Amino acid sequence: MSESMHILIIGGGIGGLAAAIALQQLGLAVTVFERTPELHEVGAGLSLWPNAVKALDKLGLGEPLRAMGVPNGSAGIRAWDGTPLVQLSASTLEQTFGAPTIVVHRADLQTLLRAALAPDVLRLGWECTGFVQDAEGVTAQFADGQSVRGDLLIGADGIRSAMRTQLFGEQPLRYAGYTAWRGVAHFAHDQLLLGETWGRGTRFGIAPLNQERVYWFATRNAPAGSAAAPDGHKAELLRRFRGRHDPIPAVIAATEATAILHNDIYDLQPLKRWGQGRVTLLGDAAHAMTPNLGQGACQALEDAVALAAGLHAGSSGDAGLRAYEARRINRANAIVRQSWRVGRIAQLEHPLAVGLRNFAFKHMPSNMSMRQFTWLLGHEV
């Protein structure tokens, strides 16, 4: 790898920003092109599991990240009536997997990543429309007619990646069969249990955040593109979750109606390749997954660290990209598949299937549930 390389990153989400930090640490010149003119304080919470915390440690951000965390006694899954099905203590999770689990507001993580970048790295309001590569370099083309030449290009442009379409053609996204709402409420959370409550074709998840805030999400089985209730998401959710165990209705009630996000859930069928020549993909552009394992952003962080390692070791830029892909693709694809499977179980609707599921979870020894996740959460990229 030559230290005079200039790397173009398309997309300033968590993946693009983290990759820029990792490449900057190698002493490489890097520019991130983000199409939105401003990075808004959007989004809700993000679970950063031990594998992601270890990746952020490698980016030198472990300490400020840990300072954002809220101590959690335990995490688990409950049945619809609030009965615990699986309960794991946060300290056991940390001891088993070698780092804590930290739930952050997405905007706080974005601010942390952005602050670690050199001042001129991030360019806002640059929408990349495509690229041209040749033996000497790669040229990114932008919507306003400008173009920028570099040595390598990283497509970190999210689930509907235009860079991926140029590389491999249109890849259909796969609708998971359920829709999700997310929000953040100001809410005292001394005794809150981090975790999910599973019903029939519906779920509600809660995680305490710093500054007396609570991140929550809700799902329900529905056809893609189902219309919102005429009186809005908040009113619909209050109706759907009326009578559920504490503090579900109160957390919804404490949320600003206009700040509730709603998305149908899609993933990308695992790709066989991520790159070609001087171009590769990273984050959701490469491996968009359903949120059931809370791993999408965690995997983008692992990608960032592995990309820098690949380029550091590679004899040339494109050899470095292929080394990165070889190191990451099987693991990321396995997590896409696993996340899909967990979603199928969590969203079961038939009463008999739900009863069997709950019985199996309730009677699973806790060390067995931990062991199942070692490959996923204990991983150090």
Ligand SMILES: Cc1cc2nc3c(=O)[nH]c(=O)nc-3n(C[C@H](O)[C@H](O)[C@H](O)COP(=O)(O)OP(=O)(O)OC[C@H]3O[C@@H](n4cnc5c(N)ncnc54)[C@H](O)[C@@H]3O)c2cc1C
């Ligand atoms: C309901 C839900 C809950 C989730 N919960 C979790 C969780 O708890 N933990 C977790 O780890 N993950 C979670 N995720 C997944 C996580 O949000 C994503 O995996 C992660 O944000 C992907 O980051 P990214 O940088 O790859 O893509 P994005 O965040 O999508 O960023 C892509 C960026 O590229 C920009 N862009 C796009 N096209 C262009 C272009 N042509 N030119 C320039 N810029 C462009 C976009 O504006 C955007 O800023 C969740 C997702 C959902 C939907």
